[in-house]
Amino acid sequence: MGARLLLVEDDDALAELLIYNFQREDFEVSRTADGEEALLLAREETPDLVLLDWMIEGGVSGIEVCRRLRKMPDTQNVPIIMLTARGEEEDRIRGLETGADDYVTKPFSPRELVARVSAVLRRVRPALAGERLEYGGIEMDTVAHKVKRDGATLALGPTEFRLLRHFLEHPGRVFSRERLLDSVWGRDSDIEARTVDVHIRRLRKAINVGDAPDIIRTVRSAGYALDSEAVA
Template sequence: MAEMQASVLVVEDEPAQREIISYNLESEGFRVIQAEDGNEALLLIKEEEPDLILLDWMLPGTSGIEICRRIKLNPSLRMIPVIMLSARSEEVDRVRGLETGADDYICKPYSLVEMIARVKAHLRRSRAASVGERLTYDDIMLDAETHKVFRGENELKLGPTEFRLLTTFMEKPGRVWSREQLLDRVWGREIYVDTRTVDVHIGRLRKALIRHGGEDPIRTVRGAGYALG
């Protein structure tokens, strides 16, 4: 059973698919909320503030990509992990999904066991990050309890994956992390994620860190990975 019964919003227009996903999540102890289109999803996200969203790319009305974009632009919702479900398996589509703000991307057809493993991994990480401390590096301050990050006087807008990446870097400034090590730390070793995904999220983190000025504090170490400072 999932502790404290985490809630998962399943946004899928195909009734049979929605029921299968919901049944399997409920069997694992999750509280499941269902939406069949984008507009219903947007209403439920605001009303319920689910712990995680499973979001189909192809939806009638407002597309999954657009819903994801709106969630990540909303300061009170952007920390909710979003896992995108899509029949579009091309790398360009996967990257586009991630660049819109999705925290993970699963191609159809997918294994339900893998999907549930990813849901659990994201929930575990978002909860672990919420019980924590303040980390500082140079003019960057990260408060793990309130999920806020400041650079100087400016609050930075980070999604949950970028927040976990920055936490990893700030816990050990100067350490060089390989993409594989970052995947283990941030996504979890029990699920498979493409190393290209790391680059996309590092790019998003860099953009957020320099949005209000200041140098990019993340260093690319050719052939090795990334480091803070």
């Protein structure tokens, strides 16, 4: 599964075009035309990047959504790209001062926007674009399918490899069992949620070799996270 994108755009035709282009590049896209719903979606499931229309209609403007996202703990560091027909310098500066990371003026090429989004993600989240993932002493080569911890090679089964990769792509983030089922096994899977617990135990056994500390954190009533700060 690619990066998770939250699209806030009230132009249905443009939204459909962008969803098509981003899904073709393996992005997972959630879309809303409403500012309040955008904030709710961002709280429920933190996106990797937000594409935010400045001129969305309704009670909460795009610029206000940007401001609130920057105040929310889970989204304060999530990249935000503003989409707007406004091209004046003062408007661009206002958007950037509010917390936007980039600014794209309509009309634009969907392919160019996909490239711009990918560039931002490479800058702030190299793991989403690279072949090598690293966190807490764990190194994963996603092409060679090799995993090491503190230099020692680990033996992982295919499911544990996918599970660890998902955690490495989102270090520190807590995932529910249901979310892990969707991301690792697929939305159409008939596997029960408790199966996740079995594979988490197998993954722990595989990566916590010797005296290595357990960096998989169990969060009661919430799920699991890869969190080196929880070791102490």
